[in-house]
Amino acid sequence: MEFTFTLKYQLPTHDTDTDALIERLAEQGCDDALVGVGQPGRLGLEFVREAASAREAVESALADVQRAVPEARLIEATPDLVGLTDVAEVMGVTRQNMRKLVVSYPTFPTPVHEGSSAIWHLAEVLGWMEGKGYQQVPRVLLDVARVAMQVNIRKENARVAGDPGMAVPVF
Missing domain, CATH: 3.30.70.3400 (Alpha-Beta Plaits)
Known part of the structure; x- marks a missing residue:
């Protein structure tokens, strides 16, 4: 693939x-x-x-x-951290449609950052949408978004643990 x-x-x-x-x-x-x-x-x-x-x-x-x-x-x-506009673009819907999902479903993934512009892990949003049966979620994109999220989380965990020199997260 x-x-x-x-x-x-x-x-x-x-x-x-x-x-x-x-x-x-x-x-x-x-x-x-x-x-x-x-x-x-x-x-x-x-x-x-x-x-x-x-x-x-x-x-x-x-x-x-x-x-x-x-x-x-x-x-x-x-792809990892995204706003609603990014997810809407991937899914081929409007930002307003994505906003309706956020407001209408308490089970919508919790953002990583919430403020004037909220940010989510793309893998979590696409996984939730796939689980709810919303539109066709691009499977290859979901797979690579999951791996990117894992890489970024491992990198940040190493940084917080005092190993900022970690260049490549180890799986």
Whole structure:
């Protein structure tokens, strides 16, 4: 199967040669990623990776990036944190339709952050929608969103536990 996801990294301050970085990434197996280096010190890799599972796709990409840029620190794996507009776009409905679900169902997933703009884990919202029988939930997207959420939670747990240098969460 084909899985699409993005990995965002903070680069080491001494790694400023973009051409050499892109070459190292390709040599280590990241030739299936669109590389973005627009913001100084940041690296974004949008992968379209063939694998037997979403977990295998993301794990192999994390390992490939780790080999290419060992000192890079993972910032985020996506798709994960989303607002209602993002979910509405994925599901092909309006934001107002998504808002109705949030207001009408007390079982709708609890947001990660609630404020003027609430944020949810995409995997939790899509899983809830699938369980309720709402529209056709894109299965591949749900699978990769679950893995991205796990990667981000493990990364944050390591950071809170005092291991901020953890570049690649271990499954």
